[in-house]
Amino acid sequence: MTRFVSLVLLPLGLAAIGVVLIWTFYLAATGEAGARLADLALARVPETGVSNPVTSVLLNYRAYDTLLELAVLLAALLGIWSLGPAAPGFQRGGEILQGMVDWFVPLLILAAGYMLWVGAYAPGGAFQAGALLGSAGVMLALAGYPSAGLPSERLLRLLSILGILAFCLVGLVLMVLGLGFLTYPPELAKWLILLIETGATLAIGVTLAAAYLGGRPDHTSEVDAP
């Protein structure tokens, strides 16, 4: 049975995937795709509340996708937490590493705030800002802070769902007001997007740092501030 799978089914499946990929590439490279949405989308960017086309796609046109991405991140974190307690952390870094961390962590947090704000009109946004926050946590963990600067378990749980919470609350309030789920009114769009992105940034940063620690948060451990 396993021989049948490995000798017949697997090569056939791989060949089918290959044919589909080649066919797709051929169509994309040569075929007449008809009217594309890019022009229409680009023409209406001013109505989305932000002037960076990438952010307008991620948080306005396709906000659903971003919401689901945050859900995927949360699911990954839950999976990591279900694996049991975290491994013992690193030993405390030496003087030089400690000094570097003391300088870098505030700078990374500042850069994350900048990245979040600048995402409205230039490359940047919630995911990049969250990654910077997460890397600040990784740096603290490597320097020997056992909780990587993360808050206590109760607050950590709240922070890790903050992105989805902000998204869903905004969507539901808009639904109650008679608009569609995540259909922002143009005059409020900028602030709603900023609100969602702030929540998402905190959630992504906390999720990535907690994922680096690995394992369930220890609810008996004390908070250690950087």
Add this chain to the structure above:
Amino acid sequence: MTTTLLAAFDILLSLTLLALAAAALTSAEPRRAVILFIAFGLVLALVWARLRAPDLALAEAAIGAGLSGALLLAATRRAKAHTKEGASGSPEGQP
């Protein structure tokens, strides 16, 4: 002149990317593979920048190379500890 120079740079980038991908995939040692993967991510960030997608370049450098690399390194560290435990535990009759 500038276009030929840029084209040469692009070709060099693509070849480096392919070579790093092949090296990371065929590396026998997990730790080495992860480090090659991080290098791959950094070169890929340059490629995105050359394709005029600075958003993707930022995300790739920060998440693809930086944080995924850190997570994978932590995973290899754990996997090593795990296999060592398993190897020392197996003579006791554990399957």
